[in-house]
Amino acid sequence: xxxxxxxxxxxxxxxxxxxxxxxxxxxxxxxxxxxxxxxxxxxxxxxxxxxxxxxxxxxxxxxxxxxxxxxxxxxxxxxxxxxxxxxxxxxxxxxxxxxxxxxxxxxxxxxxx
Amino acid sequence: xxxxxxxxxxxxxxxxxxxxxxxxxxxxxxxxxxxxxxxxxxxxxxxxxxxxxxxxxxxxxxxxxxxxxxxxxxxxxxxxxxxxxxxxxxxxxxxxxxxxxxxxxxxxxxx
Numbered sequence: 001x002x003x004x005x006x007x008x009x010x011x012x013x014x015x016x017x018x019x020x021x022x023x024x025x026x027x028x029x030x031x032x033x034x035x036x037x038x039x040x041x042x043x044x045x046x047x048x049x050x051x052x053x054x055x056x057x058x059x060x061x062x063x064x065x066x067x068x069x070x071x072x073x074x075x076x077x078x079x080x081x082x083x084x085x086x087x088x089x090x091x092x093x094x095x096x097x098x099x100x101x102x103x104x105x106x107x108x109x110x111x112x113x
Numbered sequence: 114x115x116x117x118x119x120x121x122x123x124x125x126x127x128x129x130x131x132x133x134x135x136x137x138x139x140x141x142x143x144x145x146x147x148x149x150x151x152x153x154x155x156x157x158x159x160x161x162x163x164x165x166x167x168x169x170x171x172x173x174x175x176x177x178x179x180x181x182x183x184x185x186x187x188x189x190x191x192x193x194x195x196x197x198x199x200x201x202x203x204x205x206x207x208x209x210x211x212x213x214x215x216x217x218x219x220x221x222x223x224x
Contacts, residue, residue: 056210105155107154
């Protein structure tokens with residue numbers, strides 16, 4: 001069964017550094033998402049992406065964050081100047097249509113030191 | 114952001130017993146999805162319900178969407194230790210495509 005893959009599975013970074021989290025969505029899906037889950041808290045929406053542009057973003061997704069689809073398969077989340085509170089699991093998801101079921105990757109655990 | 118309340122937060126039962134997890138909101142959702150999440154992994158989609166009053170079955174799991182599309186339930190019949198896990202409900206509103214998640218219900222089935 002097709003799946004969403006994310007790399008790396010774990011990223012450890014010094015505070016202030018930039019990180020890029022990578023995702024390969026399911027190949028025929030057109031809608032892409034990033035979510036975040038801080039330890040012990042709910043999964044939170046960050047951003048949705050369709051037709052090469054952001055379609056919606058949450059208040060969490062400020063100027064520190066950016067997303068890109070650099071080629072036909074990858075979808076990336078860049079976090080600039082990381083802070084301690086950016087430590088969380090980051091999940092990528094994709095769906096084949098806007099209201100369609102979203103399929104999640106296994107996440108990247110980001111640890112900021 | 115639409116708020117989804119899940120209850121109970123924790124549920125511990127003996128193998129063979131039945132259980133029900135509830136997901137409630139004051140908001141209307143165009144669809145609602147149930148996921149199961151294992152530690153260190155991403156949420157795995159179990160089912161999507163779209164129509165008010167809809168009932169879907171997945172082996173021993175029964176999912177129901179409320180008539181008004183504001184609430185949903187997950188019922189597990191004759192629970193087994195393999196059903197142990199975190200169950201999440203998540204809704205999509207009619208205004209956008211983002212998922213709003215509940216806090217989850219941790220189910221433990223004792224052998």
